[in-house]
Amino acid sequence: MTANWGRRAGVLGAYALALALLFGAAPLLLTDFRLRLLAQFLCLAMVAVGIGLAWGSGGMLTLGQGLFFGLGAYIMAIHLQLADAGPGGRPAFMVTGSGVPWWWELFRSPVTAVLGIVAVPGLLALLLGLGVFRRRVKGAYFAILSQASAAAFALLLISQQNSIGGSNGLSSFRSFFGFTLADPVNRRMLYFIAAGVLVGMVATVHQLRRSRYGELLTAVRDGEERVRFLGYDPALIKVAAYALAAVFAAVGGALFVPIVGIISPNSVGVVPSIGFLIGVAVGGRATLLGPVLGSLAVSYAGSTLSENFESVWIYLQGLLFVLVVAFLPAGVGSMPGVLRRWGGRRDPAPVPAGPALVDDPGPASAVPAVHTGGA
Template sequence: MSAPVADAAEAPAAGKPATSGGWRARVVTPQLPWRVVFIVVLALGLLAPFVLDPAFRLPLFTKYLCYAIVGVGIALAWGHGGMLTLGQGLFVGLGGYSMGMYLKLHEAGPGNVPDFMSWSGVEKLPAFWEPFRNPVVAIIGVIVLPIIVATVLGLLVFRQRVRGAYFAILTQALTAAFVILLIGQQGYTGGTNGLTNFGSFFGINLFEANGQRKLYFVTAGVLLVIFLLLRLVVASRFGRLLLAIRDGEDRVRFLGYDPTVIKTIAFAISAVTASVGGALIVPVVGIINPGMLDIVPSIELVIAVAVGGRYSLAGAVIGAVVVNWARTNFSEDYPSGWTYFQGALFIGVIAFLPRGIAGIVPQVRDGVPVLLKRLGITLPTRSGPPGGPPAAPPPGGAPVLIPGQGTPEAKEAV
C-alpha cells in the first residue's frame, strides 16, 4: 500500500518540469538568485577573519556560528518534523563536556588529574574520565553519546505518541535534570564553574590571533558541511516523509509508515548537530558550564531559529547569527533591556512573520496580490495569442476552426 504513495511523492508535480542534476541540484537551490546569495555569503565568510578583530569580534562571530550549527538541527526537528525541542542544552552539554574532558586531560598531562579535581580533593582520576585521554574517544563521544540518548528517548516517547507541548516540556525536564547532575558532582564535573582554562585545541593555540582564525575556519567548515548534508536530508524521500508526518502524522501511519522511526532518526540528527556545536563552543569560548546548558539558553536558541525561519535551514543560520549579534550589541547599551526586547521580538515574529526572516520575500509575494484584491486594484495582465502550439487536426481530415482568424476557408486545416 505504501509503494504507490512513495512513487507519487517522488513524481514531479503537475504542470512543473522535472528537475535533474542529482545531489548538486539538491544541495544548492537551482534558481540563480539563491546561487548568487550562496556565493556572496561564502565570500564574506572567507573575508571575515581578516576584517574582524581577532582578539574580540572574531571569537564572538565564531561563537555565533557554533549556535548556527545547533540551530540547523532545531530547524530540522521543529520546522520539518514538528518536534519542538526546548531542551537542546542537554545535547550541547554532552558534546561540550566530552570535548572539555579531553582538553583538560591533555593539558594536565599523563598521570595527572585536572586542576579543579585537585582543588576539590580528588587525587585519582575517575574511571569514566580515563578514556577521554584519547582524542578519538572524545570525538566519538561527541557523536555517539547524543545519538544513544536521543534514540532511547525518541523510541520511548514517540512510540507513546507524545507530541506537541508535552514533548517540549519533557525535553526541558531532562535538560534541567542534567544541569542539576552536573552542579551536584563538583569534584567530577567542576560544578557550577564547569571546565575552564583551555589553551589549545588539537594543536591550535587559542591565545594567538592566527589560532583564532584557524578555529574560525574549522567552525565555518563544519557548519557548511552540516548545512549541505541536512539539505540532502530535507530534499530526500526521508525529508518528504518527515514533512508529511509534521502535517498529518496519523495519515502517514495509516499509509503504512512508522512515524516513530522517522521522528527518532530526525531527533537523533538534531541531537548530533547540537552536540557538535557544543564541542566547538568549548575552545571558542574557553569554558563549558551548566549555565550555558540550562533551560533559558535552550529557549533562546529556539527563539533565534523562529526569528530566522524554522522552515528553512538557511533561515536558522541567519536567525542564530542575527539574534546573537543583536544581543551582544544591544546588551552593551541596554544591559537590562535585552530580555524584554527578545521577548517582544519573538512575539512579533510569531504574530506578523510566521516564516521568519527567510520567509519575508515569499510572504510579501503571496500577500501583495491578496491585499490588492481587497483594495479593488486589478493588475494589468499580458494580452495576446496563446503561446502554445496550434491544435492538431482530428483524425479523418475534418477541418479545425480557429475563431477570429480570417475567412472560413482560411480556418480549415488539413
C-alpha cells in the first residue's frame, strides 16, 4: 500500500511540476517571441500525444495525422476568416466566386466551429477506421493507407484555389473568438489555452493507459487474433483509440492556426505527417510522456538548428530517426529498461513448479501405467 501511495504522490508531483513549468516558469522567463514558438510546439505535441496512444499503445502506425491536423486547422481558419469578414461578409481572397461556399457557412458560428473541429475529424476517423479495421487491414498496409489519405487531402486543398486558398492556404487572421490577435495579452492567453489543453490530453491518455481499455488496447496490439477469440471485436477497440488520436490532432491543428497565423497544404501533407511521428519515435512511443517530450524536444531542436544552419536540420532529423530506429527501437523512454538489461542480469525470482495439484483429480485419478509402443 505504501508503494502505491508513493507512486501516486510521484504522479501528482510530476503533474504539479509540469503545470509549474508551463504556467509559471515559461511565461515568466520567455520572451513573447519564444513563448509563441513554445505554444506552436505545444500544438504539435498534441498530435504526438494522440499518436502515442494509437501507435504506442495500439500498434496503429498513423502516418497520416496531417489529415486530421489539417481538418481541425482549416475549420478553425474558415471560422476565423468569416469572423474577421463580419456578418454576411466574405474573405478577401475569394474574388471570382459568386459567394461563400455552403460548407464555409457551417462554421460561421463559433459553436458549430468548435463542434466541427472535434466532430468532423472524429467521425471521419470513425468511418475510415471501421472500414479499415473491420477488413483487418493492419501493419504497413494501414500505414500506407493513412499516409495516402494525408497526401490526397493535401492535393485536394491545393486544387481548391478559390474556395480554400489553394497552396497559399489561409492566413492574416485578425481576431480569435472576439479577441484581437495583435494584442500580446491575447497571444499569451492562446499559449495558456494550448498548455492547458495539452496537459488535459496527457491526463486523458494517462487514465486510458491505466484503465482496462488501455490493457485491452495493448492486448490488441500484441495479439489481435487472440483478443478476437476472447469474444471482443478488435476493430471497435482500435477505432476508439484512432478516433481519439484524430481528435487530438485536430485540436492541435485548430490551436495552431491562431498561434502561427497561417495554415497551408504544406503543414498537412506527407512530410509534416512524418514529422509528427519522429518526435514520438524518438521519445518512446509506448510510454506516457515519451511522445509529448520527444515531440517538444524535436520541435525545439528543429527551430534552434534551422535558425542557425538552415538546411542542416532536415538531415539531422533523418539521422536522428535512423539512429533511434536502429539502436533504441522503443525510443529514449525505453532507456531505463535497456540499461537495466545491460547492467546486472539479475535472475528472476524462483518460479513455482506448476498448477497446484488440488481439487478433485477426476474419477480416473489413478493414472494408468504408461506403456511404450502400441497404437
